[in-house]
Amino acid sequence: MSSHPIIGIVGKSILLPCKLNSSTPIDLQTLILHWISKPNDQVVHAFNKGREDNSHQDVTYRNRTQIFQDQLPSGNFSLLLKDLKVDDDQKTFFLYHHQEDQSGNTVIQNNKLCLTNVKVAKSFQTPVVMINYEDRKAECSSTGGYPEPTLTWTDQNGFLDQDIPQIIRDPERGTFNISSTVNITENLILTCSIFNPTLNETLNTTQTTTQNTNPSNNVSGIVIGFAIGALLFVVCIVAYRYIKYRGDIRLCCQQN
Template identity: 30%
Template sequence: IFFPYNLPFFSLSFNLVVISLEKTNIISKPGDNVTLTCICNKRDLQLKNLRVYWQIADENCPVVHALISGQDDHSKQCIHFKNRTQLFWDRLENGDFSLLLLNVSHSDKHTYKCVVQQKYEITRVIYQAEVDLGLAASYSQPILSGPIRNSDSTGEEVTFNCRSGNGYPKPKVYWINKMDNSRLLPSELKIIPHADGTYSVFSTLKVKATSNMQIECSIENEMLQENLSANYTQQKQDNGTEIPEKKGRIAQAAGIVSIVILSGLLTVLICWLWRRRSSNLASYTGNE
């Protein structure tokens, strides 16, 4: 339970018994702007008689934003939220006291409470809402690397590496044998935190090579319900057979060499023809 900074404990406690609490959950990404919803569906609201408090459960700095008698009150606002909160002024008369929180960061992960009080003879709570703000960031597309095998390497231990980054919260990592969809245990798993609150993940899998390997690395972000995967199908290199990529490079090099040789031969031919023409022209002039 949160308490507005200038409302007596017993008064709010009494009103909480009869005022329902609407709860919502929001997930935002770091750097985004997010709207915390607080809509009071009461008739004949007069802003001059209202106090609206947005707050968090922090004894040292509970006030996120306050609206007193139709005016923003920043006197007790937590410095962490300075210049980062805005009400929608064109909606206030209709009871919409939703709060825009700018440039969300990991330190903004809180449960926010909106308390609307009405003051006539006495001050009483007429509405309250609670918004649970969670943060999440998508991981990058996983990069999976594996061995280029010889035909006789079946049974040997081979290593696969999978990495992804810039996500939040910590991910789940799965290695899957796509031949039978069985899960494989990683040999190593490192989750590295960064200064901005995001994580990078690096995982290694060591298995015995088979004649037809198909391995998948999957990175799951449960909060965003995202599952990104990368697949490996073995690249087989026999003793007498070159892999297509290498063949392509050799063919390209051979083509370049052929062009250079043809250009040289053409240059020699042109020079020979030019010298012959010049010689014939000189002989003709001498005869005259």
């Protein structure tokens, strides 16, 4: 039996749908339900003859599950899974359904109803691009997403050769951080793209390199500019003193 895929977001809730057609209302006192997760056959949620019974619920699902008891008689056995974790990714959930008659004899038994494959994802932060003109490199980084992304660099002419991206997984949250560097030249329109395969989501950041990416030229320009400014200052001082000197001579001659 094939499973139905559902994509959920880390920290949010998802509904695992399960609806059984029933011509008559289901007697809850004869109903047994077990939501199970693969691959480890963990008990996710249980309902046993009129009441919820989570005594055997796996600890990873504690306080994270909910069924809708008022809708059970109509055959709605859907499960709400709350506060999605990275560890929920790629798990398959199914329902074990057992129903008895008033004498305790089994009248219905379904071992694997409503197979659902859960994929968990989280969007990455918008990429940050930093340009280092001294090293003639640009670095792109993004954090806090799931699952592992891909990173590409492009300019106005197409894809760029880049260093192998560095990918680090947060040991507590299970999310990923990614960074990569690329060599730069002048007048590039650089775009860094982060692609999340589960969400089919691409985030882009674009930066433009300046006309001069040679740091030695930048330093030379500063030095030359400073020298010209100093020279003009000296010329002004000399001119001022010369004019003042000529003025003093005229005044002296007039007095004589």
